[in-house]
Amino acid sequence: xxxxxxxxxxxxxxxxxxxxxxxxxxxxxxxxxxxxxxxxxxxxxxxxxxxxxxxxxxxxxxxxxxxxxxxxxxxxxxxxxxxxxxxxxxxxxxxxxxxxxxxxxxxxxxx
Numbered sequence: 259x260x261x262x263x264x265x266x267x268x269x270x271x272x273x274x275x276x277x278x279x280x281x282x283x284x285x286x287x288x289x290x291x292x293x294x295x296x297x298x299x300x301x302x303x304x305x306x307x308x309x310x311x312x313x314x315x316x317x318x319x320x321x322x323x324x325x326x327x328x329x330x331x332x333x334x335x336x337x338x339x340x341x342x343x344x345x346x347x348x349x350x351x352x353x354x355x356x357x358x359x360x361x362x363x364x365x366x367x368x369x
Contacts, residue, residue: 265273348356
């Protein structure tokens with residue numbers, strides 16, 4: 259039975275050079291691309307790019323609309339809260355009228 263010997267540096271370098279030479283030969287022997295096929299591929303890529311751009315724009319517009327709606331809702335809620343706060347705090351005249359009404363009701367009960 260033959261004993262395994264690890265390849266030394268020269269063997270590995272020669273194998274690498276041979277593989278590189280073979281790859282270069284395969285590349286040189288490769289047929290040139292048909293211009294019609296290249297144009298078709300470029301057109302398909304341009305169509306994909308346009309569709310992707312349109313999708314990004316639609317997504318950005320939707321996000322912008324959502325943000326505008328959210329801001330409008332927040333503004334409306336703030337206005338409603340302020341209106342509620344304005345309504346909740348009675349004026350001095352309103353407090354005096356309520357006090358007078360309670361006083362009159364007490365006087366009416368005592369009679």
